[in-house]
Structures are given as C-alpha cells and as structure tokens.
Amino acid sequence: NKVAEHGEVILVLGSRRGESATRDQVLKMHRFTGHELARHGQLPGAWVYMPVEHFTTDDIWTYLLQIPSPWGGDNRNLASMYRSAQDGECPLVVDDLTPSCGNSRFGCWTCTVVDRDRSMEAMIDSGEEWMTPLLEFRDWLAATQDPTVKPEQRDYKSRDGRIKITDDGRLRWRTYTLEFSKKMLKQLLLAQREVQEYEPTFTLISEEELREIRRLWLTERQDW
Structure with missing residues (x-):
C-alpha cells in the first residue's frame, strides 16, 4: 500500500472532460481551483494528475498517429481496431459535428452489463468473422x-x-x-x-x- 508507506500518492490517469456529463461533474467536484492535481474520489491520500484532461478525441488520435509509441507499437493498428468497432467509419474530422473513431468502447468480451456488444458486432460486420x-x-x-x-x-x-x-x-x-x-x-x-x-x-x-x-x-x- 503506497499510501500507507508514503502518506500520499499521485495517480496519472487518462480521464478527459467532455466524455460524459457525469465524468465532467466528477472532475469538477474533486478539482481545486488553480491546482494541477485533483483528489481521488475513493482513495484517501491519493491525488490524480490528468495530463490529457482537456484533450478532445481528435487531439488524442492526432497525437497517437503522429508520435511513435515508446513500446514500439504501431498505433495505426489501434486506429484500425477502433474503426472496425464503429462499423468501418472513422472519417477525417472537419467540424465538431462529425464523429471520429474514438467513441467505441472495449472491455471484457463476456460482459453482460449491456444487452448488446455493439463494438464486437461492428467488428464482425467489418470482416472479423472469427x-x-x-x-x-x-x-x-x-x-x-x-x-x-x-x-x-x-x-x-x-x-x-x-x-x-x-x-x-x-x-x-x-x-x-x-x-x-x-x-x-x-x-x-x-x-x-x-x-x-x-x-x-x-x-x-x-x-x-x-x-x-x-x-x-x-x-x-x-x-x-
């Protein structure tokens, strides 16, 4: 337990504003004015640093497709996977009303929380019949x-x-x-x-x- 060992910890998370109204409300609730860190909502003694808090979805994809991954992975494959999960649609975004390829959601493939796994359905429709x-x-x-x-x-x-x-x-x-x-x-x-x-x-x-x-x-x- 790093909190018990050091008294406080800082978590680096990829949370972003604009993902949902609930997410924005939570971020605002735990943010201190003029402070780069926010309180963690569930872990006492933990602070959160969110380097991409104000990034849009397009900002994220622009970065991923222009900057090489430190671990050597090809982010074009990642973009292709998200494109497949959105029924093949991942257009060049020219205005705020055009959807990008970052709205797909992935998780446990056996998750039964949702009625339908639309991401997997779209990937199958895009050619991943296996x-x-x-x-x-x-x-x-x-x-x-x-x-x-x-x-x-x-x-x-x-x-x-x-x-x-x-x-x-x-x-x-x-x-x-x-x-x-x-x-x-x-x-x-x-x-x-x-x-x-x-x-x-x-x-x-x-x-x-x-x-x-x-x-x-x-x-x-x-x-x-």
Missing part, C-alpha cells in the same frame, strides 16, 4: 441474466449455504447450479474450438484453468 463464436457465447451468457430463467439455472443458496431474501419477500437467486456450470463450460469449449478453426493457437480457457475448475467442483460442489 469473432462470431465469441459474440454468440456472450449473447447466450447475457440471456442468463433474464430473471424469468434464473430459477432454472441458479441455486438459491450461496456456496456457504446462506439464503438471501429480497425486500419484497422473494428468494434471491445466487450462483449457477453445477449442471448449468457444466453446460456453460461445454459452450465455452465449443466456442474455443470454432475460433481455433481460424486461429489455431487462440485459447479461451487453459488446461491449468480446467484443472482448477475440476478441483473446485470436486471440493466445493461435491461433483464425485
């Missing part, structure tokens, strides 16, 4: 968040045996059942096999992870 099994698995996994199907796929007990009741008296569904967990693993392995037809070395789950899953199922879920 990602189709990944999208199909993500969409299948997202469907398990539907409250109407949870009784069929989940247990009402947590792994330590506890039960939770909602404020209106309903059972709160917890972890996936063992049988559904097996089905989920099978679907993942099938997706991996399909992707490997395009990319033979591509791995979604390793043998070490499979051994650990087996160990947990044996010791914690009594899968004899």
